[in-house]
Amino acid sequence: MLKDQLILRIPGPTPIPPSVNRALLQPMVGHRDRQVSERIKKLIPRLRPLFGTEKNDVLIVAGSGTSGLEAAAVNLTQEGEEVLVLVTGAFGDRFRKILEAYRLTVHAVETEWGEPVDPEQVKKALNSHPGVKVVFATHSETSTGVLNPIDQIAHVVHEHSDALIAVDGVSSIGGAEMRMDEWKIDLVVTGSQKALMLPPGLAFLAVSEKAWTKISNNPRPRFYLDLLKYKKSLGEDTVPFTPAVSHLFALDQSLSLIEEEGLQETLKRHLLMMKMTRAGIRAMGVPLLVAEERYSSPTVTAVIPDDFTPGAFRTVMSKEFNIVFASGQGHLKDRIFRIGHMGYCSPTDVLQYLGAMELALQKVGHEVTLGAGVAAAQEVYKR
Known part of the structure; x- marks a missing residue:
């Protein structure tokens, strides 16, 4: 061979498409260069359709998908709050471990690996724990190949609680349908190295207005993963910390490929x-x-x-x-x-x-x- x-x-x-690889090889420029800001300004509205949102902010973080999950945890919760996590495999379990690390009161709905979450289980958990403030769910569970019925789960969450719902879409965004606005999802995370056809190194977070309200009033200390910093920088067509500049060039091209296909x-x-x-x-x-x-x-x-x-x-x-x-x-x-x-x-x-x-x-x-x-x-x- x-x-x-x-x-x-x-x-x-x-695998990375040849045209995306070529985009990665563009000459390096300063991360505060005007052309980087112009690129970021154009990238955000092109990312929104992947999440199924017309209005929500999409943030770009230099980090892995796990950094996006941790950002969701640290920004949406206060220490000691009750949260519910849906575990259908290794990455649902990783979400749980992140939440436990931030000293939350973590309740879990667990299934046998290979089985999806039954929305009725979520309903029972919310009725048993009415103090739950955020539900954390995995869309495509990469470790088992399960696609959880996020639309039905979100419906149950909104019908039986005032909790926010945050979704790990790392291996689904760009490959499976996500209707953030229609399903009323508050935060969705994805990563660059899956269906978006990029190298590892970028996390993307789509954030609803309801989520921003919680984040803005959250006194929990955070720094690099403080999403308020990213929101502020987004208004200036930049990011708060050094971006993965070459990845932005590549993202531009990978989005072009998706747009060309439709x-x-x-x-x-x-x-x-x-x-x-x-x-x-x-x-x-x-x-x-x-x-x-x-x-x-x-x-x-x-x-x-x-x-x-x-x-x-x-x-x-x-x-x-x-x-x-x-x-x-x-x-x-x-x-x-x-x-x-x-x-x-x-x-x-x-x-x-x-x-x-x-x-x-x-x-x-x-x-x-x-x-x-x-x-x-x-x-x-x-x-």
Whole structure:
């Protein structure tokens, strides 16, 4: 196999389009240069459609997606306040750990990993804990491939409490539908290295007016992640601290690619890749972690083999085909493997990795008819 070929099919970081790579190579400029301010001014309204908002501020933070989650926690809460976190996997659990670190009274709704949150569970939790001030939820749970029904969850939150709702959209924004305004979400976080087709290093936060009211009246100390600083700087078309300048150049180009395709077409492509992947894997006789397609993330699929070791299979895929899948996380680390199909990924790529998977499955002793998975995916594509 080609030594310098790497076909990255993990749920982040994801492959970067050539034109975005070229944008990263633009000459460096001063971070307070006028052209950086002009770029930021133009980027914000182009980011809003990804979040499904026409009016809310979108902030750009130089940091990982986790920095955005921590910013949500430290800005929306006061020490000792009651919060509710919805845990459906490793990243929901990370949200919980962030909240606990800030000395909050944390209540949790937990599901078996691979299962979505039932809105009725949220309703019961809110009725049991009427003092909850913020509900923290994960949209696409990257560790399991679950897509939680955020629209239904938000409806329950607004119907049964006055709590704010903050959403981890790190592996969903740009790949799954988010209607922030319509669903009345108060804060949404995402990161650069997933469906947005950028290197790691940027977090984006969309913030509602209701959330700003809470943030503005919050006496909790914070500095780098003080969103009020970012809001003030946004009015001056800048950011409060040194931005990742090259990432802004790249963001400009990645948004152009999404706009050229059309956001709705981009979302349809992700759904198609998810359906092709699931159909192909089922046709190979390998179980999927998320049983119901309606709760399956359009950006990542988790597979839970019952007759071979995920690690051995991933090794064959990597060594023989240069295709990299991800392992599981937490207690699923050695039980599943995960396939990322987001951002710079197309149905052609799905057919490629499904074809290689059939050969790799035979190598690890799983009986599969060559062509069965690819054919099933092709049928989905045809429909």
